[in-house]
Amino acid sequence: QKEVEQDPGPLSVPEGAIVSLNCTYSNSAFQYFMWYRQYSRKGPELLMYTYSSGNKEDGRFTAQVDKSSKYISLFIRDSQPSDSATYLCAMREVYNQGGKLIFGQGTELSVKP
């Protein structure tokens, strides 16, 4: 079993839809949770960053972390064609001196005009 599980999709939605992306994980030591966005042929870029449980909002994006369920989500409101990309969740332990991130498989999102 992978440490981080993410549905690879692909996920196709119409413009303006609310998108929900999710990851589950098995390592209870994870405390830092991130969402990266990766456009085709580009490197991943950080979208959202959350420490421990709770919600964080940034414009049309909301990240949620439920540590009791080992479940994190990213919501995209009023989705736009420019949001079409692969979304990767990533996690890190607190006492991991290496600071390495463990990534999910990535979910490919397509927003149709």
Add this chain to the structure above:
Amino acid sequence: DSGVTQTPKHLITATGQRVTLRCSPRSGDLSVYWYQQSLDQGLQFLIQYYNGEERAKGNILERFSAQQFPDLHSELNLSSLELGDSALYFCASGQGGNTGELFFGEGSRLTVL
């Protein structure tokens, strides 16, 4: 532009050969991370260096090695290449530690024929 520079962008080589991938981190970042991205495995952590020293190791094959030089640039050496080594290799840099964001380069696409 993340500020992380990777060369070469594309590389085609034959089985059994050896290649070197190069990474220049963002100005001021002391940590360099190497990741391998393939379609079936997603982003896999290979190795991390912090200020010239190896800090963390992932599932890096013995045929692969890396180093970080005094000027903080890093090289990933892949030897005795196999078809299965074909992938995108990403370098990321960051401040190191638990809370820092990782900034990714645009990757080096390796094709082994």
